[in-house]
Amino acid sequence: xxxxxxxxxxxxxxxxxxxxxxxxxxxxxxxxxxxxxxxxxxxxxxxxxxxxxxxxxxxxxxxxxxxxxxxxxxxxxxxxxxxxxxxxxxxxxxxxxxxxxxxxxxxxxxxxxxxxxxxxxxxxxxxxxxxxxxxxxxxxxxxxxxxxxxxxxxxxxxxxxxxxxxxxxxxxxxxxxxxxxxxxxxxxxxxxxxxxxxxxxxxxxxxxxxxxxxxxxxxxxxxxxxxxxxxxxxxxxxxxxxxxxxxxxxxxxxxxxxxxxxxxx
Amino acid sequence: xxxxxxxxxxxxxxxxxxxxxxxxxxxxxxxxxxxxxxxxxxxxxxxxxxxxxxxxxxxxxxxxxxxxxxxxxxxxxxxxxxxxxxxxxxxxxxxxxxxxxxxxxxxxxxxxxxxxxxxxxxxxxxxxxxxxxxxxxxxxxxxxxxxxxxxxxxxxxxxxxxxxxxxxxxxxxxxxxxxxxxxxxxxxxxxxxxxxxxxxxxxxxxxxxxxxxxxxxxxxxxxxxxxxxxxxxxxxxxxxxxxxxxxxxxxxxxxxxxxxxxxxxxxxxxxxxxxxxxxxxxxxxxxxxxxxxxxxxxxxxxxxxxxxxxxxxxxxxxxxxxxxxxxxxxxxxxxxxxxxxxxxxxxxxxxxxxxxxxxxxxxx
Numbered sequence: 222x223x224x225x226x227x228x229x230x231x232x233x234x235x236x237x238x239x240x241x242x243x244x245x246x247x248x249x250x251x252x253x254x255x256x257x258x259x260x261x262x263x264x265x266x267x268x269x270x271x272x273x274x275x276x277x278x279x280x281x282x283x284x285x286x287x288x289x290x291x292x293x294x295x296x297x298x299x300x301x302x303x304x305x306x307x308x309x310x311x312x313x314x315x316x317x318x319x320x321x322x323x324x325x326x327x328x329x330x331x332x333x334x335x336x337x338x339x340x341x342x343x344x345x346x347x348x349x350x351x352x353x354x355x356x357x358x359x360x361x362x363x364x365x366x367x368x369x370x371x372x373x374x375x376x377x378x379x380x381x382x383x384x385x386x387x388x389x390x391x392x393x394x395x396x397x398x399x400x401x402x403x404x405x406x407x408x409x410x411x412x413x414x415x416x417x418x419x420x421x422x423x424x425x426x427x428x429x430x431x432x433x434x435x436x437x438x439x440x441x442x443x444x445x446x447x448x449x450x451x452x453x454x455x456x457x458x459x460x461x462x463x464x465x466x467x468x469x470x471x472x473x474x475x476x477x478x479x480x481x482x483x484x485x486x
Numbered sequence: 487x488x489x490x491x492x493x494x495x496x497x498x499x500x501x502x503x504x505x506x507x508x509x510x511x512x513x514x515x516x517x518x519x520x521x522x523x524x525x526x527x528x529x530x531x532x533x534x535x536x537x538x539x540x541x542x543x544x545x546x547x548x549x550x551x552x553x554x555x556x557x558x559x560x561x562x563x564x565x566x567x568x569x570x571x572x573x574x575x576x577x578x579x580x581x582x583x584x585x586x587x588x589x590x591x592x593x594x595x596x597x598x599x600x601x602x603x604x605x606x607x608x609x610x611x612x613x614x615x616x617x618x619x620x621x622x623x624x625x626x627x628x629x630x631x632x633x634x635x636x637x638x639x640x641x642x643x644x645x646x647x648x649x650x651x652x653x654x655x656x657x658x659x660x661x662x663x664x665x666x667x668x669x670x671x672x673x674x675x676x677x678x679x680x681x682x683x684x685x686x687x688x689x690x691x692x693x694x695x696x697x698x699x700x701x702x703x704x705x706x707x708x709x710x711x712x713x714x715x716x717x718x719x720x721x722x723x724x725x726x727x728x729x730x731x732x733x734x735x736x737x738x739x740x741x742x743x744x745x746x747x748x749x750x751x752x753x754x755x756x757x758x759x760x761x762x763x764x765x766x767x768x769x770x771x772x773x774x775x776x777x778x779x780x781x782x783x784x785x786x787x788x789x790x791x792x793x794x795x796x797x798x799x800x801x802x803x804x805x806x807x808x809x810x811x812x813x814x815x816x817x818x819x820x821x822x823x824x825x826x827x828x829x830x831x832x833x834x835x836x837x838x839x840x841x842x843x844x845x846x847x848x849x850x
Contacts, residue, residue, distance in 0.1 A: 325779075334772050345768055
């Protein structure tokens with residue numbers, strides 16, 4: 222990827238005046254400016270419908286923003302299409318709230334699909350991957366503690382396990398940036414840390430930049446290095462977890478909101 | 487793919503006018519039908535007799551109706567109803583095109599003009615239907631004796647055609663199998679451009695969708711019997727013509743079933759594969775295909791089942807299979823032999839039904 226300049230010199234993600242109006246006229250984002258430095262763990266806060274998912278999906282162009290520009294490691298992804306867009310997407314892994322595994326395939330094949338961006342087309346169409354990729358997929362599964370489940374069908378696993386497979390798939394992709402869209406919102410609260418810790422490890426040990434939307438302030442304080450908040454599609458707050466207090470909470474979630482008792486203020 | 491949300495400016499005014507025109511056209515059609523059916527019922531019960539002194543037959547009554555006047559009158563009524571919809575309540579067409587307005591949602595049907603219209607419309611449909619199809623229960627229950635011969639023959643199947651019948655039954659099953667098998671790859675490939683959710687991305691994709699859908703709808707609209715006649719004059723009488731006829735029809739039918747299945751997939755896994763930087767074919771292979779294979783198999787087996795039934799009819803016109811020897815025996819009134827063949831067909835269809843149901847149960 223010689224087209225991508227030195228990672229130290231440029232931010233991992235830069236959003237400029239990003240806006241999104243869905244067909245039918247619903248505005249999801251408006252005038253979002255944001256820079257995410259390489260190596261950061263950025264949390265995005267906000268109510269349901271505040272535009273968090275749309276923002277994340279505009280970054281890897283699962284959705285085409287209607288206004289503004291997005292740069293990924295210095296390359297403007299909003300200007301790309303076809304093969305160039307797909308090559309840049311290899312650098313950006315995504316983890317979804319609903320895991321989005323291919324349910325009828327084995328866990329190992331699901332992990333291997335993370336490597337699709339770099340595998341040859343014809344062998345991949347008959348699910349034939351090089352031995353090295355298979356070993357790497359096994360190693361990714363080992364890292365999330367599911368090394369013995371490679372042969373199981375994906376839908377035979379519990380929710381927490383499925384999300385760990387999704388983390389392994391993201392790891393397999395060897396990205397420089399990970400987008401995580403409410404990765405633990407559909408999991409039992411007791412299992413949230415088991416998934417978040419693996420995402421944290423990718424950030425800490427592999428140096429991957431993480432942008433993660435979260436509901437739970439506890440998790441934000443525990444894992445994020447920086448946080449931003451969206452409200453009605455606008456960026457309303459930006460800061461460190463320590464700066465967060467009752468007033469900022471009201472600002473983000475509205476006057477009627479009440480922090481859950483375990484948030485500490 | 488992945489670029490599904492294309493924003494186009496929406497001039498609301500002309501769109502709304504089109505919707506209004508659609509509502510009026512729909513209402514005019516419905517009211518025309520209601521008026522014509524009412525006239526039909528009135529004429530039928532008025533006791534008027536035709537020039538021969540006999541009661542009118544259904545065809546004669548249909549010939550008498552005032553189609554033009556009904557259409558004009560209905561158009562006027564539809565316009566009035568749509569202009570004064572606030573006072574009269576939303577018309578059926580308006581309710582279908584633009585939705586039922588907020589303030590009418592909680593009303594009982596008896597409290598709206600639309601409700602009464604629909605009720606009368608349904609009643610009229612039954613009355614008119616009864617008259618047009620000349621239902622005659624009296625004849626049904628009193629004139630059984632002629633048919634008794636046939637039933638007696640069917641109940642006493644003759645063994646003289648058993649051998650020939652069995653041989654052609656095997657041909658019938660193979661005929662249906664080959665038609666289905668050759669239809670699978672073609673329908674599989676056509677299903678992707680025929681799925682709306684995969685063809686929003688570009689103008690080319692939308693064009694492919696329109697072409698594929700239109701073509702398949704046309705092919706499916708033509709009865710297999712007609713396809714059989716075409717192919718019989720093409721490749722000659724025999725099972726090959728039958729295979730081709732059923733193949734063409736199966737391609738169209740399977741394409742529709744397959745593509746509807748693709749349209750109902752969970753797009754989540756597809757998004758996940760797109761996000762890895764995979765190419766379009768890889769996205770289809772990993773994000774779409776695993777989700778649709780079991781239903782595809784199920785549809786295909788069901789289609790084979792249908793093709794076995796259809797191939798007997800195809801045989802009637804010369805498309806090979808058991809229907810080919812059934813036709814002359816029906817014409818000659820050899821009911822014993824007909825009975826044998828009908829039992830063979832019924833037994834096969836019954837078996838296929840059970841087997842295909844079992845297999846589909848296992849798959850899905």
